[in-house]
Amino acid sequence: xxxxSDFIIPDWPAPANVHSLQTTRNGGVSTGSxxxxxxxxxxxxxxxHVAHNRQLLSQFVPSEPVWLNQVHGIDVIDAANADCxxxxxxxxxxxxxxxxxxxVCVTMTADCLPILLCDTAGTVVASIxxxxxSLCDGVIEATVAKILSTPNLKAGHLMAWLGPAIGPxxxxxxxxxxxxxxxxxxxxxxxxxxxGNEKWLCNIYRI
Numbered sequence: 001x002x003x004x005s006d007f008i009i010p011d012w013p014a015p016a017n018v019h020s021l022q023t024t025r026n027g028g029v030s031t032g033s034x035x036x037x038x039x040x041x042x043x044x045x046x047x048x049h050v051a052h053n054r055q056l057l058s059q060f061v062p063s064e065p066v067w068l069n070q071v072h073g074i075d076v077i078d079a080a081n082a083d084c085x086x087x088x089x090x091x092x093x094x095x096x097x098x099x100x101x102x103x104v105c106v107t108m109t110a111d112c113l114p115i116l117l118c119d120t121a122g123t124v125v126a127s128i129x130x131x132x133x134s135l136c137d138g139v140i141e142a143t144v145a146k147i148l149s150t151p152n153l154k155a156g157h158l159m160a161w162l163g164p165a166i167g168p169x170x171x172x173x174x175x176x177x178x179x180x181x182x183x184x185x186x187x188x189x190x191x192x193x194x195x196g197n198e199k200w201l202c203n204i205y206r207i
Contacts, residue, residue, distance in 0.1 A: 002027035002037065002056040012161040015122035021060065022114065022163050028053040040108050042069070065106040068093045070129045074139040076146045079105050094134050095143040097126035099150055111171070113204050114163035117143065121157070124150045132173065135207055136180050168193070168203035175200065181207055 006027035010020045028037030029052045034045040039057065041050045058064065066079040067090055075093040080100035083089060096105040097117075107114055107129035115128040124147045130139055148155060175198040181188035191206035 001029070002059070004060070006037070007060070008164070010116060010161045010163070012116075012159060014118050014159065014161075015120065017122040018118045018125055020116050020125075020161065023057065028056060061104045062102040063104055065104040066091075066096055066098075067106060068096060068108075068129070070094050070108065072131045072133045074134055074137050074142040076126075076139075076143050078146075079103050094130075094139055095126060095128040095146075097124060097143060097147045099124045109163070109165065111166035113165035115140065116161040116163070117147065117158055119147075119150075119153055119157040120159065124153060130204075132177060132202070132204065132207065135204070136177075136184060162205060165204050168201055168205075171202045171204055173200050173202045174198060177202065 006024055008022035008024060010022065014020065023037055023039065025035065025037055030036050030038040030045050030049040034043065034049070037053050037056070038045050038050060039053055041047060068077070069090045069092045071092050071094065073094050076095040076097060077091045077093045079096040079098040080103050095107070098105055105125055105127035107127045109129060112129055112131040115130050117126040117128070118124065126143050126147055128139055128143050144155065144158065147153065172195065178192045178200050181191070188207055191203045192200040194200055
């Protein structure tokens with residue numbers, strides 16, 4: 001049922017040994033508001049449907065993905081850690097990385113921004129779940145710090161792919177959100193467009 005044309009294949013200059021994909025809603029068995037390739041078991045979908053959808057996905061990846069319990073924080077886990085790949089272990093984190101061959105880092109997003117990282121040699125990969133809270137608190141910086149612990153790896157070796165997320169014409173936030181980003185970096189002002197009444201449209205790709 002699930003086929004390669006149901007995926008978004010990232011267009012980025014990753015080395016040949018790094019493989020990446022973005023799922024869509026197509027190709028699964030979930031119904032109703034979850035139709036059809038819902039991979040999240042943290043929502044009210046039928047657990048059997050989610051399990052079936054994940055089994056469908058497994059045909060396209062080399063190993064069981066290391067699923068995360070995403071909490072809009074900045075914790076980053078090593079997906080090759082034995083505790084993370086244990087049966088029924090779902091770490092609380094919003095990013096994962098690995099230097100181990102055939103290990104699958106995964107994050108789930110709806111409106112939030114999925115970010116993939118790798119280095120030019122393909123020795124390390126990472127996947128980030130970036131909502132506004134985690135972006136403001138530094139989830140990207142935390143992930144980069146973790147992967148730069150890889151021997152002989154420098155920041156200049158890294159590349160990133162930014163996946164589909166809520167658009168700047170739809171992402172409305174309050175003035176307190178803008179204030180938090182402005183307190184961290186004054187240049188974040190360019191990511192916000194006023195709607196009046198202390199409401200702002202935010203470009204998540206610029207914050």
